[in-house]
Amino acid sequence: MEPKTLFVFTIFLLFVSSSSETLKKQTYVIQLHPNSQSAKAFPSKLDWHLSFLQEAVLGIEEENEDPSTRILYSYASAIEGFSAQLTESEAKTLKNLPEVVAVRPDHVLQVQTTYSYKFLGLNGPGPSSVWSKSRSGQGTIIGVLDTGVWPESPSFDDTGMPSIPSKWKGVCQEGESFTPSNCNKKLIGARFFIRGHRVANSPLDSPNMPREYISARDSTGHGTHTASTAGGSSVSTASVLGNGAGVARGMAPGAHVAVYKVCWFNGCYSSDILAAIDVAIQDKVDVLSLSLGGFPIPLYDDTIAIGTFRATEHGISVVCAGGNNGPLASSVANTAPWVSTIGAGTLDRKFPGVVRLANGKLLYGESLYPGKGIKKAERELEIVYVAGGDKGSEFCLRGSLPRESVQGKMVICDRGVNGRSEKGQAVKEAGGVAMILANTEINQEEDSVDVHLIPATLIGYEESVVLKGYVRDTVRAKASHGGSFTTAPRYSAATISYRELESTKRSLRAVSFLIPIPSVVDPCK
Incomplete structure (x- = not known):
C-alpha cells in the first residue's frame, strides 16, 4: 500500500472510531428547575420531560424516532427530572438549556442479628427501654433499597403483626419467582427497578452471568440480610451451625418492611436508585434504609444525597451505610447532613x-x-x-x-x-x-x-x-x-468500616453512628 494511501486510510479509521464513540449512548440523569414555567404547557410531567428529548435532542433530523424509547424514568417526587439514553453531544446540548440544572452520567454504587439488640441495650427492663418507648417500631414502614428479599425467610413471618397502615400506597410487584402472595403484614411491599442496569450490561440470562431473578426476589442474600436487620420478626433458636445461638430479631421487630430492589449482579445504578426513592416517597414509607454506596463524591453530584433530600422534605428519615472502604482515611460515603450515616462496629463476640x-x-x-x-x-x-x-x-x-x-x-x-x-x-x-x-x-x-x-x-x-x-x-x-468457638473481645470499629473526613475538610457534617455489624446472625435466604 502506498504511504499516501495508508495515511488516508488511517485517518479514515480514526474518524470512524471517533464517530462511533460520539454516537455511543449512555444513561444520564437530567435535573430540571422545579419551578419552570414551561412545565405548565404540558398535560403531565412525563410529556414535559419527553419534550426535552424531542425538541432539544432529537430535533428535525430525527423526527421519526420516538423520544419515549430513550427515556428510562420520569421522576415525580425525589427530583424534578428524568433519566435517558443520550450520546455525549446530546448531553451537552441539554446541559446548555436554561431550564436544566445538571446533566449527570449514571454511576454505579455497590452494596456495602441474634445478639446486637441485647448488646445495644434495646431490650432493657421496664417502660424506659427503647423498644418499650417505641413499641418495637409498630406502625412504622421501613423501605429498604438493596438486592431484594427472600420472602420465605422466617424473619418476614407476620404472626402477631398488626394490620397494614391505611396510609400505605405501595404494591407487591409480580415478577420471576415472586407473586403478590409473597407479601403479608410484615413484608407489605416489594418492587424492582432494573432499567438503568439493563441498558448498561449484558442480559441477565446470558450464559456467563450470575443467577438473577427479574423480580424483587433476592439472589445474593444481601438485601434479605439488611431488611431483616432493620425490621425482621423474632426467630427463636437462630444460630449458625450452633454458634451465636439466640433469638434473632431486627432493630424494629414490630415495623412493616417494604423492599425496593435496585442492586443487581453488576451493582446499583443511580438512575434505578433515584426511581426507587421516587416511588418510596409516593408509597408513604417512614424510613428509608440504603446499605449501598462508594467513595465520597461532592453533594451536588451525589444521587443519593439529592434524592434523599426530597425524601426528608416529605418527613422520611433516611439511614445510609457509611461504606466499606475503611480503614482508609476520609473514606466515608453518604455524607449529606440530612442522612444518618452508619458505620460497622464489631460485637463483643467473635468466632x-x-x-x-x-x-x-x-x-x-x-x-x-x-x-x-x-x-x-x-x-x-x-x-x-x-x-x-x-x-x-x-x-x-x-x-x-x-x-x-x-x-x-x-x-x-x-x-x-x-x-x-x-x-x-x-x-x-x-x-x-x-x-x-x-x-x-x-x-x-x-x-x-x-x-x-x-x-x-x-x-x-x-x-x-x-x-x-x-x-x-x-x-x-x-x-x-483448629476448631471454631465463640469468644468475647472488645467492641471497636470494624476494619472495613469507613473513616470520617479530616475536620479541616468538612463543610457539612452528617449524623454518624457506629453499630455492630460483623458476626451478626441474619438470614440470607
Whole structure:
C-alpha cells in the first residue's frame, strides 16, 4: 500500500472510531428547575420531560424516532427530572438549556442479628427501654433499597403483626419467582427497578452471568440480610451451625418492611436508585434504609444525597451505610447532613479459628464450617497456593484450579474478585478438602466470618504473608485446621468500616453512628 494511501486510510479509521464513540449512548440523569414555567404547557410531567428529548435532542433530523424509547424514568417526587439514553453531544446540548440544572452520567454504587439488640441495650427492663418507648417500631414502614428479599425467610413471618397502615400506597410487584402472595403484614411491599442496569450490561440470562431473578426476589442474600436487620420478626433458636445461638430479631421487630430492589449482579445504578426513592416517597414509607454506596463524591453530584433530600422534605428519615472502604482515611460515603450515616462496629463476640503450621507456628483467624470433613481437616494436610497465569487461580475462581495440584490438599485462596463461599466451592469441585482464605494488602486485617462448604479459616494480611512465605520456602508444606468457638473481645470499629473526613475538610457534617455489624446472625435466604 502506498504511504499516501495508508495515511488516508488511517485517518479514515480514526474518524470512524471517533464517530462511533460520539454516537455511543449512555444513561444520564437530567435535573430540571422545579419551578419552570414551561412545565405548565404540558398535560403531565412525563410529556414535559419527553419534550426535552424531542425538541432539544432529537430535533428535525430525527423526527421519526420516538423520544419515549430513550427515556428510562420520569421522576415525580425525589427530583424534578428524568433519566435517558443520550450520546455525549446530546448531553451537552441539554446541559446548555436554561431550564436544566445538571446533566449527570449514571454511576454505579455497590452494596456495602441474634445478639446486637441485647448488646445495644434495646431490650432493657421496664417502660424506659427503647423498644418499650417505641413499641418495637409498630406502625412504622421501613423501605429498604438493596438486592431484594427472600420472602420465605422466617424473619418476614407476620404472626402477631398488626394490620397494614391505611396510609400505605405501595404494591407487591409480580415478577420471576415472586407473586403478590409473597407479601403479608410484615413484608407489605416489594418492587424492582432494573432499567438503568439493563441498558448498561449484558442480559441477565446470558450464559456467563450470575443467577438473577427479574423480580424483587433476592439472589445474593444481601438485601434479605439488611431488611431483616432493620425490621425482621423474632426467630427463636437462630444460630449458625450452633454458634451465636439466640433469638434473632431486627432493630424494629414490630415495623412493616417494604423492599425496593435496585442492586443487581453488576451493582446499583443511580438512575434505578433515584426511581426507587421516587416511588418510596409516593408509597408513604417512614424510613428509608440504603446499605449501598462508594467513595465520597461532592453533594451536588451525589444521587443519593439529592434524592434523599426530597425524601426528608416529605418527613422520611433516611439511614445510609457509611461504606466499606475503611480503614482508609476520609473514606466515608453518604455524607449529606440530612442522612444518618452508619458505620460497622464489631460485637463483643467473635468466632476464632486456628491454622497450625507443621513448623509449630499458629495463625489465628475466624472460622465457621459444618461438621462434615472436620476430622480430615484437623489432620495435617499439604498446603498449596496456585498462583500465576491468567485464570485467576490465586483467587480460586471456579474452573481455575487444576485438579492434579489441589486433590486432597488444603488450598490458599486470596480474597477478592469472587464470593468468599464461592472460593470454597471452587476448591471442593477441584478435589481440595480444606481452604485458607487469605486477606490481601487491600483487605489488611478485615475479618468476616462465613459458612463454607468445606473447612475454612479466614486469616489477616500479616498472617497470609507468613503463610505464603512458609509455603514458598518449604518442600511439601503442611498445616491443619483448629476448631471454631465463640469468644468475647472488645467492641471497636470494624476494619472495613469507613473513616470520617479530616475536620479541616468538612463543610457539612452528617449524623454518624457506629453499630455492630460483623458476626451478626441474619438470614440470607
